[in-house]
Every structure is written in structure tokens, then in C-alpha cells.
Amino acid sequence: MLSNVLDPIHRVMSGLRYVLDRCALAVPMTALAALSAQAIEINISPTSPRLGDTITLLIVSDSETAPIVSAGDRDYPSFPVGPRRYRAMIPTTPLETPGTRSFSVTDDLGDRASLSVNVRDRDFPIQQIWLSPEINAIEGTDYEFDRVEAFRAEVTPDRLWTGSFIAPSDGWISTPYGVRRYYNGEWADDYYHRGLDYAAGTGSPVYAAADAIVGLVDYEANGFEIHGNTIGLNHGQGVTTVYLHLSEIYVREGDRVEAGETIGAVGSTGISTGPHLHWGFFVHGEAVDPTDWQSQGIK
Numbered sequence: 260m261l262s263n264v265l266d267p268i269h270r271v272m273s274g275l276r277y278v279l280d281r282c283a284l285a286v287p288m289t290a291l292a293a294l295s296a297q298a299i300e301i302n303i304s305p306t307s308p309r310l311g312d313t314i315t316l317l318i319v320s321d322s323e324t325a326p327i328v329s330a331g332d333r334d335y336p337s338f339p340v341g342p343r344r345y346r347a348m349i350p351t352t353p354l355e356t357p358g359t360r361s362f363s364v365t366d367d368l369g370d371r372a373s374l375s376v377n378v379r380d381r382d383f384p385i386q387q388i389w390l391s392p393e394i395n396a397i398e399g400t401d402y403e404f405d406r407v408e409a410f411r412a413e414v415t416p417d418r419l420w421t422g423s424f425i426a427p428s429d430g431w432i433s434t435p436y437g438v439r440r441y442y443n444g445e446w447a448d449d450y451y452h453r454g455l456d457y458a459a460g461t462g463s464p465v466y467a468a469a470d471a472i473v474g475l476v477d478y479e480a481n482g483f484e485i486h487g488n489t490i491g492l493n494h495g496q497g498v499t500t501v502y503l504h505l506s507e508i509y510v511r512e513g514d515r516v517e518a519g520e521t522i523g524a525v526g527s528t529g530i531s532t533g534p535h536l537h538w539g540f541f542v543h544g545e546a547v548d549p550t551d552w553q554s555q556g557i558k
């Protein structure tokens with residue numbers, strides 16, 4: 260559409276080890292017990308994230324139960340990745356203010372650790388979009404927003420993806436992640452482009468970006484006025500992807516799909532100015548930049 264600006268990010272995600280404070284808050288301990296308590300250790304990556312990045316915490320804890328990460332007013336789960344090792348993922352978005360993010364990790368042994376990271380600002384492209392009054396008047400239906408929100412909130416314990424996510428289309432990226440917009444001259448405060456647009460011909464294949472269970476299938480005819488015909492894939496542990504504006508859908512809710520499997524076809528259903536795939540990538544319900552997930556995966 261208006262912007263062909265590509266903004267590829269190829270950054271090395273390196274881990275920086277923090278050895279953190281030990282805390283005997285929760286459980287009254289004798290001095291001896293306190294000495295033998297294990298500290299929680301945390302590796303964070305990337306060490307210098309930007310808005311839109313997924314922040315990954317690798318946690319070492321003696322607990323047999325996955326620790327919880329508190330960030331701001333939200334808690335995030337962690338999941339086992341090996342003996343005494345857990346991973347939590349925290350989304351960031353273009354709507355947030357850049358600056359310090361503090362994380363607090365608590366396990367059920369009473370240990371607690373905290374750390375902060377600076378989330379850097381990032382210039383997202385800005386577009387001016389002019390819509391006809393008829394199109395501008397389409398607000399979407401509660402049905403579609405409720406369905407999509409419920410799908411994105413899914414957190415299932417099994418991690419289904421391995422390695423990097425693949426491109427969901429053979430098309431070229433016509434609108435990158437994070438673009439901010441003026442609609443008919445008015446700044447859209449809550450808007451950012453929550454995914455990547457791939458320009459491709461009607462009927463061209465849409466691929467599952469990684470192994471998943473199909474968590475959402477719905478159609479324009481049922482009330483998906485804005486999204487159009489839609490597939491949502493649940494990759495597990497709070498990671499979901501959506502595929503919008505499809506002309507055809509070849510899967511059903513509950514199907515297990517593999518990376519690269521053709522799940523639908525590009526179309527222009529819903530609010531769309533021409534055939535393209537809108538591909539959204541969500542971590543715990545927030546649309547993050549998929550670029551790192553495509554280039555190197557999240558370990």
C-alpha cells in the first residue's frame with residue numbers, strides 16, 4: 260500500500276547473565292537454611308531490546324514448579340526448558356513508552372530475583388490513509404473482536420514450534436510491523452500495524468509459519484467484517500499467529516498443522532484494499548515484531 264519501507268532487523272540476541280539477589284521474604288528461615296537456599300539466576304535476551312521485541316527470560320531455579328514473572332501490573336508464566344531451567348516471554352509494543360522495564364521472578368521455594376532492562380525507542384514508519392466514508396464507517400463486530408481476543412489469550416503448556424518461523428506467504432512484504440497511521444487526517448492513537456502484510460495474488464498459498472493447533476477459524480459471512488476469513492494458530496506457551504483476509508480456508512479448529520503446510524489462500528475479504536495476507540504474531544495477546552522469530556527463532 261502506501262509504504263514499501265522494509266525494516267529488517269538482524270540483531271544478535273546475546274544473553275547476559277545476571278546473578279541476582281536472594282530473598283527470604285516468603286518463608287521464615289533459620290540462618291542455616293537461608294545460607295543453603297538457592298538464588299534464582301536470570302538470563303535476559305535481547306540485552307538491549309527495542310519496542311516491538313519479545314523479551315525472553317531464561318530462569319535457573321531449584322523449584323520444581325515454573326516460576327512466575329511479574330512485569331508492571333501483569334504476571335507472565337514460565338515453562339520448563341530443561342532441568343531447573345525455565346523460560347518466560349514478555350511482549351513489548353509500539354504503544355508503550357520506551358525506558359526501564361522491571362521484572363520480578365518468584366518461585367515456590369520463596370526465592371525471588373529482580374532485574375531491569377532498558378527498552379529502546381524505535382522509529383516506526385508513519386502512513387496517511389484516506390478511507391471512503393463507507394469504509395471508514397465499518398467498525399467491525401463484537402463477535403469478531405471477542406473471538407479473536409479469546410483466541411489470542413490462549414496459553415497452552417506444550418511448545419509446538421521448533422526453531423525459526425517460516426514466511427507464511429511467497430509474496431513480498433508490502434507493509435512492515437509497527438507502522439503508525441493517520442486515518443483521514445486524524446492520528447490513530449491506539450493503532451499500530453499489528454503484523455506483516457504480504458502482497459500476493461488471490462488464491463496463492465498461505466502456509467502455517469510453525470507447527471501448531473488450529474485455534475480459530477471464522478468467516479466474513481459470520482461477522483468477521485474487518486478481519487475477513489481468518490485462521491488463528493496456537494503454537495503453545497502463549498504464542499499465536501493469525502492469517503487474515505483469506506479467500507479460502509483448508510483447515511478446521513482443532514486440526515494439528517505443521518510448519519509449511521498450506522492452510523488457506525490469499526484473498527481480500529474483510530477490510531482490505533487488495534489481495535494480501537495480513538500475518539499477525541502474538542505473545543501473550545500482544546502483537547510483537549515477528550522479525551526475530553523468523554530470522555533466528557526464540558530459543
Ligand SMILES: [Zn+2]
Nearest residue numbers: 454455456537
Ligand atoms: Zn496488515
